[in-house]
Amino acid sequence: MILHGYFRSSAAYRTRIALNLKGVDYEQQDIDLRTGAQRSEAFLRLNPQGLVPALEVDGVVLTQSAAILEWLDETYAEPPLMPGSAIGRAQVRGLIGLIASDIHPLNNLRVLTELRTTFGADQTQIDAWAGRWMVPGFEALTALTAKQGRGWLHGDAPTLADCYLIPQLYSARRFNVDLAPFAALTAIEARALAHPAFAAAHPDRQPGAD
Numbered sequence: 001m002i003l004h005g006y007f008r009s010s011a012a013y014r015t016r017i018a019l020n021l022k023g024v025d026y027e028q029q030d031i032d033l034r035t036g037a038q039r040s041e042a043f044l045r046l047n048p049q050g051l052v053p054a055l056e057v058d059g060v061v062l063t064q065s066a067a068i069l070e071w072l073d074e075t076y077a078e079p080p081l082m083p084g085s086a087i088g089r090a091q092v093r094g095l096i097g098l099i100a101s102d103i104h105p106l107n108n109l110r111v112l113t114e115l116r117t118t119f120g121a122d123q124t125q126i127d128a129w130a131g132r133w134m135v136p137g138f139e140a141l142t143a144l145t146a147k148q149g150r151g152w153l154h155g156d157a158p159t160l161a162d163c164y165l166i167p168q169l170y171s172a173r174r175f176n177v178d179l180a181p182f183a184a185l186t187a188i189e190a191r192a193l194a195h196p197a198f199a200a201a202h203p204d205r206q207p208g209a210d
Contacts, residue, residue, distance in 0.1 A: 001026040002056040004046060006033045007206035008174075010104055011065040012053040013167035016206070018069045020197035021158060022076040026055075030208035033109055066100060069160050081160045092154050095144060095161035099168050103137040106130075107171060130175035134168070138182045141165070145184055152188055158195070166192050170203065 003019065003026050005012030019026055031037045031052050038050045047054040047063045055062045062068050073081045082089050105111065107130040115121040115129060141153070150156040153165055169189050172179060179186055192198040203209055 002029055003027070004029045004031050004043065004054040004056070005052045005206075006031050006038075007203045007209045009033065009052050010108070010167035010171055011051075013170065013201060013203060014163040015053045015055070015065050015068055016201035017163040017166065017198055018072050018081065018160065020200050021079060021081060021163070022072055024072070024076060028207050030206075032208055066096070069163060073160065079157070081158065081163070083155060083159065088154065091144075091148055092159050092161045095141065095148075095153055096164050098137055098140060098144075099161075099164040103133055103168055104164075104171075106133040107175065127175045127177075130171070131177045134172050134175070134177050137168075138172075138179075138185060142182055142184050145188070149184075149188070151191060158192070158198075162188065162192060165189070166198060 001024065003012070003015060005015065005028065007030070031043055033052070037043060038052060043054075044050055046056070046061050049063065051063070053063075053065055053068065055068050062071060069081070082092055112126055112129075115126060121129065145153050148154045152158055153161040165185065166189055169179065169185060193202070199205075
């Protein structure tokens with residue numbers, strides 16, 4: 001199994017977390033987004049969209065982190081990363097959607113590059129842009145985990161939602177977002193980073209890390 005990713009990519013980060021939680025052995029292939037490696041002919045043959053991650057499995061290439069994470073949870077039973085009840089699974093998917101659809105896409109590399117090149121945004125403006133979308137999302141996550149969480153975003157064990165949360169908090173720090181108001185989320189982060197599967201997935205420990 002080969003994971004094609006980039007150390008700072010939130011989507012690749014969440015995929016590494018899930019692979020580690022499942023105890024799956026995999027190799028990593030660094031696709032340096034800073035140099036445009038995602039647009040190389042070789043990588044486009046793997047993923048015509050030119051995005052990371054891409055996961056090679058038995059001659060098949062899986063793309064889009066959401067699909068990869070669902071495949072992992074369906075293929076490797078232990079530990080389960082989705083609740084047993086239909087209501088619980090719907091709640092976790094709601095948390096995932098909040099992060100993956102409403103926060104992350106607005107601060108990914110393609111959007112930030114467009115802000116810089118087309119609109120001339122400087123880093124201060126980029127940080128403000130990222131915070132504009134992260135803060136309301138974190139506010140909603142805080143309210144939701146107060147109802148659903150018992151040490152993690154949902155329940156008392158890591159779920160796929162936590163695989164999404166931890167990379168987003170990492171990104172928030174990159175963009176100087178004030179996380180002081182979100183103690184419930186940073187408490188989950190501290191618990192996660194003490195977990196070997198999350199710790200091993202951290203960007204600083206990956207190929208290509210600065």
